Amino acid sequence: MNNRLDGLFKPNKKILSIYFTAGYPRINDTATILRGLQKSNVDLVEIGMPFSDPLADGPTIQSSSTVALKNGMSTKILFEQLQNIRMDIHLPLIIMGYFNPILQYGVEKFCEECAQIGIDGLIIPDLPLQVYEQSYELYFEKYNLHNIFLITPQTSEGRIQKIDQKSKSFIYMVSSNSVTGSKNRVEDKVLSYFKRVKSQPITSPKLIGFGISNNQTYRTALKFADGVIIGSAFINFLDNNSIEDIGKFIKSIKE
């Protein structure tokens, strides 16, 4: 079985990836949101598994996670909702979640289930590279799942090289030293980090995430990377708009 992430990146193609929290705003919105995103010509989707203590997330994703958990979302229910999703969703799909729920589910069982559903990759922000290599890489390989690693403005050049070598797909470039959350403009300090990374010999494609929220930040980020990831701004949109209007949001980003 091919991994849909493998065919995603092409020269001169810019990727728009959207993150949403599964179980938010309502528990059964998962498939509807996925269809809305596919219809709006998004390139890639990250399905967030809500966690009680999301350390790397800002207020928007924190509160969407809290609501999703209150709605009753769990790993098991998410897998049930995704069971037949490949009948009509052809986008590459990534699951993003903190490590403890995955550990409790059983890492191998989790990977197996993802493969069976047709998930292409995982982002586990609090699973460090070294632990991944030592204990879990074998399951990712066995089930042909790509693990997506993060880099930040603090990541050393040497470590970026190491992460680049380990990456089977794209590198998630965290735009600034921060938890998730949307910002209106890209700061100068962040720009110089984008430039620095762009000048480095990195073979993996790069997607910039954290703080991308509108057409301006989207266009700036695209100058330095193969695409962007939008999370908090999309969740804020869902707070005030109906799921049918996802297309409008995507249009406002791409203009």
Place this chain on the structure above:
Amino acid sequence: MTFKVDSNGYYGQYGGAFIPEMLYPNIQQLKQSYLQIIGSSAFQNEFQQLLKYYVGRPTPLYFSHRLSKKYGTKIYFKREDLCHTGAHKINNTIGQILLAKYMGKDRIIAETGAGQHGVATASVCALMGVKCIVYMGSVDIKRQSPNVARMKMLGAEVRAATSGSKTLKDATNEAIRDWINNPEKTHYIIGSVVGPHPYPDMVSRFQSVISQELTHQLEFLEGRSFPDYLVACVGGGSNAAGLFYHFLDNPKVTIFCVEAAGHGVNSGKSAATTQLGRPGIIHGSKTLLMQNADGQIQEPHSISAGLDYPGVGPLFAHLKDTKRAHFRAVSDRDAMLWGLELSKMDGIIPAIETSHALGVLESEKFNKDDIIVFGCSGRGDKDLDTYINYFEL
């Protein structure tokens, strides 16, 4: 069997550093430098001077005549409540503020539950003239208001954590997020033997002054350098780690860890982590933690804010697995009564956290000649409101 951390940061199967990439450089810097800095004679000179003249160490090892008589055994208290700021927490904050200075950090963040660690951090920041921000759950801000006022008076900024259970766990989340947002000049002073490696080991080392002194004091008072029993309350485990440190490898010393049962271990309102928890990841550490089947961290309950934590330091998960220590849980109600007992019998009003430890006097049998040392981790000033309301004083 060893109870020291291994080179990968583990105690048996527990510990490690499960941190997002954003924190990697900070944790790496700490890991690479802490042993060397702490081991240097310049650091040790400053540390020992401050422990003596600022904290007021050594703290007394106090023999309680009346309790010993009443319970038919020899009862001592290691008086950490007499430390400056009223608890053992300052042993660690003195160590970490010096470490921060050596690492060139000039902004300090901390989390606090009872407010004791917050006050201890705010004090040493004032002492060193550095900026201090303390995260505290909004529930704790209400129930420990005297400590909030103290922190403010000491020049610290107290920021309310309003997510989740609005207690210690959430304050810790907020402090970690702050560190992610401010990685360069900020040092995070964790208040217990929790969090990613090297924190559990580093904080244990700073707290180990307690058992080091105890060794000498017992030698002087009893003619032997170790007790028969050590008893401490365990929230994250820092006062316990300090009290046990030099005795962990001595099988003649029996160790009791007392957790908060809250309304009862199985009541759904409890903080007895080692009984209710399963292995998992909390705040960057693999340890026992209270969680539901889905791996969501559960909200604990204890009347004492300092024990109101759903995890426990990885050392304690290891002590539990290896059966090196015995674990007990004491309810809110019993802890309050033990607090009253110590006040009436010895003229010592303990912190409610500390009061939990005394529960073993009822649950265990001791012989007449047994030497029992309780960690008297803190004083009860901060808990007066709770005591007043509870006993309608």
